[in-house]
Amino acid sequence: QVQLEESGGGSVQAGGSLxxxxxxxxxxxxxxxxxxxxxxxxxxxxxxxxARTATGNGITLYADSVTGRFTLSRDSAxxxxxxxxxxxxxxxxxxxxCAARSASVCSWAPEYYNYWGxxxxxxxxx
Numbered sequence: 001q002v003q004l005e006e007s008g009g010g011s012v013q014a015g016g017s018l019x020x021x022x023x024x025x026x027x028x029x030x031x032x033x034x035x036x037x038x039x040x041x042x043x044x045x046x047x048x049x050x051a052r053t054a055t056g057n058g059i060t061l062y063a064d065s066v067t068g069r070f071t072l073s074r075d076s077a078x079x080x081x082x083x084x085x086x087x088x089x090x091x092x093x094x095x096x097x098c099a100a101r102s103a104s105v106c107s108w109a110p111e112y113y114n115y116w117g118x119x120x121x122x123x124x125x126x
Contacts, residue, residue: 002026009120022081022098035106040094049108
C-alpha cells in the first residue's frame with residue numbers, strides 16, 4: 001500500500017526558506033517507475049502543480065511561478081522526496097501536497113495522481 005507523508009511546513013517571512021519532505025512507502029524510488037509531484041492549494045483556488053519528477057528518467061520540471069526559487073530533489077536511500085523553497089513570497093502561501101502515480105509519463109494534472117499525502121501548511125507573511 002502506497003503511503004506518502006509530508007512534513008516541514010511552517011510560517012516564515014517573505015524572503016525566507018523552508019524545506020518540505022515527503023516520505024514514501026509501499027514502493028521504492030530505485031526499482032519503481034513513478035511520477036512524483038509537489039502540488040499546492042491556496043484557499044479558494046484550484047490545486048496546482050509546483051514541481052514534478054519521474055523516477056525512471058529523473059526529468060524534473062517546475063511551474064513558472066517557482067522556477068529559480070524551488071528545487072525538487074530525492075534521496076533514494078531514504079525513499080524521500082524534498083522541496084527546497086527559497087525566496088518565499090506571500091503568494092506561495094498554501095497547503096502543499098506530495099503526490100504519486102505508478103507511471104513513466106507524468107502530468108501536471110492533479111487528477112492524474114492517485115496517491116496523496118495529507119498536506120503540510122506553508123504560510124509566508126509580508
